[in-house]
Amino acid sequence: MHEAPIIMLGNMRFDLSIILMLVVSCTVVFLIAKLATRNMSVENPGKLQNFMEWVIEFVQNQIAGTMDMKKGKPFVTLAVTLIMFIFVSNMLGLPFGIVMHPHSAEEATIFGQPIITAVEAFNTAAAAGQEAHVEIAFWKSPTADVSVAMALAAMIFILVHFLGITKNTKAYFKHYFEPYPVFFPINLIEQFSSLLTHGMRLYGNIFAGEVLISVILKLAAVNVVGMIASIPLMAIWQGFSIFVGAIQAFVFTILALVYISQKIETHDEH
Amino acid sequence: MDIVWSSIWITLLAFLILYWLLSRYAIGPLMSVMEKRRELVLSQLNEASATREEASAYVEQQKEALQQARKEAYDIIEQSRQTSGKQADQMIASAKEDAVRLKDEALRDIESEKNKAMAALRGEVGRVSVQIASKLIEREIDEKSNEGLVDQYLKDVGTKS
Numbered sequence: 001m002h003e004a005p006i007i008m009l010g011n012m013r014f015d016l017s018i019i020l021m022l023v024v025s026c027t028v029v030f031l032i033a034k035l036a037t038r039n040m041s042v043e044n045p046g047k048l049q050n051f052m053e054w055v056i057e058f059v060q061n062q063i064a065g066t067m068d069m070k071k072g073k074p075f076v077t078l079a080v081t082l083i084m085f086i087f088v089s090n091m092l093g094l095p096f097g098i099v100m101h102p103h104s105a106e107e108a109t110i111f112g113q114p115i116i117t118a119v120e121a122f123n124t125a126a127a128a129g130q131e132a133h134v135e136i137a138f139w140k141s142p143t144a145d146v147s148v149a150m151a152l153a154a155m156i157f158i159l160v161h162f163l164g165i166t167k168n169t170k171a172y173f174k175h176y177f178e179p180y181p182v183f184f185p186i187n188l189i190e191q192f193s194s195l196l197t198h199g200m201r202l203y204g205n206i207f208a209g210e211v212l213i214s215v216i217l218k219l220a221a222v223n224v225v226g227m228i229a230s231i232p233l234m235a236i237w238q239g240f241s242i243f244v245g246a247i248q249a250f251v252f253t254i255l256a257l258v259y260i261s262q263k264i265e266t267h268d269e270h
Numbered sequence: 271m272d273i274v275w276s277s278i279w280i281t282l283l284a285f286l287i288l289y290w291l292l293s294r295y296a297i298g299p300l301m302s303v304m305e306k307r308r309e310l311v312l313s314q315l316n317e318a319s320a321t322r323e324e325a326s327a328y329v330e331q332q333k334e335a336l337q338q339a340r341k342e343a344y345d346i347i348e349q350s351r352q353t354s355g356k357q358a359d360q361m362i363a364s365a366k367e368d369a370v371r372l373k374d375e376a377l378r379d380i381e382s383e384k385n386k387a388m389a390a391l392r393g394e395v396g397r398v399s400v401q402i403a404s405k406l407i408e409r410e411i412d413e414k415s416n417e418g419l420v421d422q423y424l425k426d427v428g429t430k431s
Contacts, residue, residue, distance in 0.1 A: 006274060018277045022284040029288060033296030040299060042306045052300055076301070077293040085288060147277035155282055 002137035067261035090245030093141030153199030164263030
C-alpha cells in the first residue's frame, strides 16, 4: 500500500501529494478553459470554444432539469467548475504515478522535513521485526483522497444549507418537521447522510480504481506471466476508470444541483 | 481512512480560487459570448421574418397596382370607344341637319323666286293684256284706271286655273 507524503509544519499535518495534485488539476482545468476562450468569437467559434460551450450547455440542461432555470442561473459556473475539476482530478491518477522509495526512516524526508507516515511505517515494521518496504505516492487523483472528496461535499453542504436558510427560510425549517414532528431526527440524519454519501461515493469510486491499478502493477511485478496478463487487465481497467471518473464527476455535479434545487425550490407557488 | 484537515482547507481554497478564475476569465466571458450569439440569432430571425412580411406586403401592393392599371386601361379603351361612337353620331346628325337646312334654304329660294317671277309675270301680263285689249277694241284705256279691272280679271283667272 502506498503511503501519503504527510509532513508536520507547526502543529498541522500537510499532505504534500494532495497539495501538488490540487495545484496540477486546478492548473489543467484553468488552462483548458483559458485556451478554449482565448480567441472567442460570436459567429465563428473554434473547436475548443465549441467544446467549452458544449460543456456549459450540458450543465445548463442539467440545471434546467433539476430546477427553474431563472433560479439556477447563478449555479452554472459552479456546476461547470465542479464537473471539470472533478473530471480532471479523476483522470490525473490514471496515466502514471510518481512514487518515492525510501530505504530507511532517515531517507524519508522532503524539504528537510520527515515524512511522518513513512517514518511510522518503518517504525511499525521494525517493531514487528520485518524488513520495511515503503512506497510514498506523490502523483494520484486528488479525489482519491477522502479529505478532498469530503471537502467538496462539505462545501456543497454548507452552500445548500446557507441557500436554504437565506432564500427559503420558512420552508427550510418547516421541512425538518414533515410530514410529522416525530420525523425530525430522521430528517436530520438524512441531511448528514447525504453529505457523507455525496463525498464518499466520489472518494470510494476513484480510490478503488487507483487501488486496483496498483494491484495490477504489483501483479506485473511478480513474474513474466503476470506482466503479460497485466497488460490487457490494465487496458480494460484504465478504460473503465475513465468511464467511472466521468460518471462520478457527472453524478457529483448532478447531486449538488439536486441538493441546491431541493432547498431553494418553494413548493407553495405550485 | 485518515482525514488530514489541512487538505480540506486547501481543497476548499483551491476550488474557490479555481471557481473565481474560471468565472472571471473563462466561463463568464464565454457565457456572455453565448448570450450574444443567442441574441444575434434571435435578431436575425426577427429581421428575416420582418423582411419576409415586407416582401409579401410589397407583392400585394404590386398586385394591387397592376390590377389598378389594368382597370384604368380598360376604362380608357371603353371611354374612347364611347366618345368615338358619340362623335360619329354627332357627325351624322350635323350632316343630316346641314342637309335639311340646305334643302329648306333651297325650297325657300325657289319659293321666293317663284313669287318674284309670278309678280313680274303678273305685271307683264297686265300690261300685255291692256295693250292687246286697247289694240283689239282700239280704244284708249288709261292704264292706271284700268289696273283695278285687270287685277279683277287676273284674280278670276287665278281662282279658275
